[in-house]
Amino acid sequence: MKISRFENFYVIGVISIVLILGSVVECGIPSNELNGFNYPAINCRKHSAVLTDFGGVGDGKTSNTKAFNSAITNLSQYANDGGAQLIVPPGKWLTGSFNLTSHFTLFLQKDAVILASQDESEWPQLPVFPSYGRSKDAPAGWSSSLIFGTNLTDVVITGNNGTIDGQGSYWWKKFHKHQLKITRPNMIDLMYSNQIQISNLTLVNSPAWFVHPIYSSDIIINGLTILAPIDSPNTDGIDPDSSTNVRIEDNYIVSGDDCIAIKSGWDEYGIKVGKPSEQIIIRRLTCISPDSAMVALGSEMSGGIQDVRVEDVTAINTESAVRIKTAVGRGAFVKDIFVKRMNLKTMKYVFWMTGDYKSHPDEGYDPKALPKISGINYRDVTAKNVTYAAKLEGISNDPFTGICISNVTIEMSAQKKLPWNCTDVAGVTSNVSPKPCELLPEKERLDCPFPSDKLPIENVRFKTCTFQSSVFS
Numbered sequence: 001m002k003i004s005r006f007e008n009f010y011v012i013g014v015i016s017i018v019l020i021l022g023s024v025v026e027c028g029i030p031s032n033e034l035n036g037f038n039y040p041a042i043n044c045r046k047h048s049a050v051l052t053d054f055g056g057v058g059d060g061k062t063s064n065t066k067a068f069n070s071a072i073t074n075l076s077q078y079a080n081d082g083g084a085q086l087i088v089p090p091g092k093w094l095t096g097s098f099n100l101t102s103h104f105t106l107f108l109q110k111d112a113v114i115l116a117s118q119d120e121s122e123w124p125q126l127p128v129f130p131s132y133g134r135s136k137d138a139p140a141g142w143s144s145s146l147i148f149g150t151n152l153t154d155v156v157i158t159g160n161n162g163t164i165d166g167q168g169s170y171w172w173k174k175f176h177k178h179q180l181k182i183t184r185p186n187m188i189d190l191m192y193s194n195q196i197q198i199s200n201l202t203l204v205n206s207p208a209w210f211v212h213p214i215y216s217s218d219i220i221i222n223g224l225t226i227l228a229p230i231d232s233p234n235t236d237g238i239d240p241d242s243s244t245n246v247r248i249e250d251n252y253i254v255s256g257d258d259c260i261a262i263k264s265g266w267d268e269y270g271i272k273v274g275k276p277s278e279q280i281i282i283r284r285l286t287c288i289s290p291d292s293a294m295v296a297l298g299s300e301m302s303g304g305i306q307d308v309r310v311e312d313v314t315a316i317n318t319e320s321a322v323r324i325k326t327a328v329g330r331g332a333f334v335k336d337i338f339v340k341r342m343n344l345k346t347m348k349y350v351f352w353m354t355g356d357y358k359s360h361p362d363e364g365y366d367p368k369a370l371p372k373i374s375g376i377n378y379r380d381v382t383a384k385n386v387t388y389a390a391k392l393e394g395i396s397n398d399p400f401t402g403i404c405i406s407n408v409t410i411e412m413s414a415q416k417k418l419p420w421n422c423t424d425v426a427g428v429t430s431n432v433s434p435k436p437c438e439l440l441p442e443k444e445r446l447d448c449p450f451p452s453d454k455l456p457i458e459n460v461r462f463k464t465c466t467f468q469s470s471v472f473s
Contacts, residue, residue, distance in 0.1 A: 037467050041156045042197045042220065044465035045105050046082025049075060050089055058091020060115060065122050068098040076101040083154065087467060088112045088162065096122020097185065100149035100157075107467065108162020108201060116146045116187075116207070118170040123185055129214060131242055131265030131273040131303060133361045135183035136208075136234070137175060143182055145189035145212070152193040163202045164188075168232060171207035175233050184208040184234075191215055199223045208234050214241040215275060218457060222249040230290050232256035237287075239263055242275035242303050247457040248282045258296040259287035259318075262305055264332070267365040270302025271331045278306045279455045285313040294318050297334050299325035299357040301371065304332040309451060310339040317345070320352040321381075324373060327357045328395060331369030335402075337376045338450045344383035350410055351378065351390035353400055355424065373400035376427075377448040381408040388416065389434055394424030403427025403440060404448035410434060 049071060052058075056067040075084035083103030090111035096119065100106065108114065117123075123143040128135050135142045146166060149155060164187060171184045187206035190196055193216045200223040203210050210226050213219050221238055228235035237253035240246045241263040253259040264270055264277045287294040294315040297305050315321055322339050344350060353373070373394065389410045394400040404427055412419060412434065422437035429436045430446035 037160070038464050039107065039158060039160065039200070039467075040462035041105060041158060041465045042195060042460060042462060043083065043103070043154055043156070044463050045085040045103075047075065047078040047084040048087065048467055049084065050087045051093065052089065056093060058089065058093050060092030060094055062094060063096065063117060063119070063122065064093045065096040065098060065117065068095050072098065072101050072104070075104065079103040085467065088114065088159075095146075097124060097144040097146055097148055100147065100152060100155055102153045102155065104154070105156040105158065105465075106147070108159030108164070110160040110162060112159065112162040114146075114162075114164045116166045118167055125182055131270045131275065132300070133266060133269030137180045137183040141182045143185035145186040147188045149189075149193055150191040152190065154195040155190065155193060156197040157188065157201070158197060158199045159201050161200060161202060163204065165204050166206035168205040168207040168228065168235065172232055186210070186212045188212060189214065194218045196220070202227070204228065205232070206235055209236045209239050211238045212241060213243045213246070215243065217244040218460075219243060219246045220457065220460065222247070222251065224251045226251065226253040226255065228254065228256050230254065230256055230288070236261045240277055240280060242273065242277055244276075244278050245455060245457045246280040247455070247460070248280070248285070250284045252286045254288045255292065257289065258292045259285065259289050259294050261293075261296040262308060263298065263300045264303030264305055266300040266361050267302055267329050267331075267369070269361060270300060271369060274303055276304035276306060276332070278304070279457070280308045281455055281458060282308070282310045283312050287313070287315045287318055289318045291319055293320045293323040293352070295322045297322070297324045297337065299327065299330070299359055301326055301334055302330045302332045305334045306336045308337050309455070311450070312341045314343045315345070315347065318347060320349040321347065322378070323349075324353040324376065324400070325357045326355055326371040326373065327359070328367055329360060329365035329369050330371045331366070333372040333374070335372065335375045339378045340380045340450045342378075342381045342383070344381070344386070346385045347383055348387045349391050350381065350383045350386055350408075351392060351405065353392045353394070353425070355393050355395035355398070355400065370395060370398040372398075374402040376400070376402065377404045377450065378408070379406045379448040379450065381410075383409070384411045385413045386410050387413055388421070389419040390421065390436070392422045392425045392437075396424055399424040399426055401426045404429075404446070405432055405436065405440065406430040406446050406448045408432040
């Protein structure tokens, strides 16, 4: 697929951001007059500073890695005194990887752009994630993400539609030429952390995954526009990984991989760590990903995935909607998945489940570790211009069970003899067109379930926070 198609999607993304981020106050304040603007956040800060207070230069050429690290180190002293916020003013701020601190807000002004350095010396190497056992691109390790944090509490990354540009083309070229010695950096990794907000930003061209909370909890990700070329490798949009109590709302994603992928570890390493992803709500997502899924469950799911709720989502020119990916050796489970009100246009598959996803970290996986897939519920789906209604492939002697699909209308792009392809699955359907496979028999007047209770993260409300330069000005 040609990049020109992506450019069209990019224009759509720029237009859509006006709607997605409409609640954010437009301020356009010059960098030397930054007092007096408000923004929504889970917590407000008592102390403030601007990146230029620490020698930051926003010319797009000067490295600001030291400025970011110096600013955050200095502001960390206020963690127990009301916290602190660092304002990135308008300009282009080139930087390598930097680490966040607790009770901290990173705020990007309108027209502020954080540019990821292409100098590999500014990207420290990290050990592999414990639940993965090895890194993806190369076995040696992982490059630290552009924005990184571990063992943090109360972290906010937000802005007035500022931009973070991963400048991923440098890394994509090395990936395609097999020149990588360690795995490409993600844009944002937060590990072993809680009370996280990532919101109201435009994220473009990550070298690999964009937003990746791992072993974390109490997370809100909302109002993001995420854009990558549709042929860029492994540019997942949002990947909650072995994380709990997650709210993902009002995001627009164009990606070369899954728009959202819920993960929990890889084969024997994920089984050993045993930390599931659970209590996750996804709503009001728009996704464009011609070669991947709107929402993927897996394929790395060896810590388990459960209680995932997806509602009011739209996919356009996307390979599949809510897809399950797993394999022999993964173990664990994907269960209690609830999906309703999907609006789909130009899809290869509406329903896709794969039990033979051929990807393992090494030869040490246990072939007796079979994943249990059960309680998968879809309802109220409208899809147009679809190539295949469903491709549902369980595992021999380990069928996917408890599948429920109701109130679905699929308009096929062309007449197919077998619009549904099903093996090793069991469940029921109701009011579904075209007629499903025999393994999913019709049951009249059935509405597949969707929970009526709220997850704890849905009760979190934003406060109105104000920037006033109270520390260094």
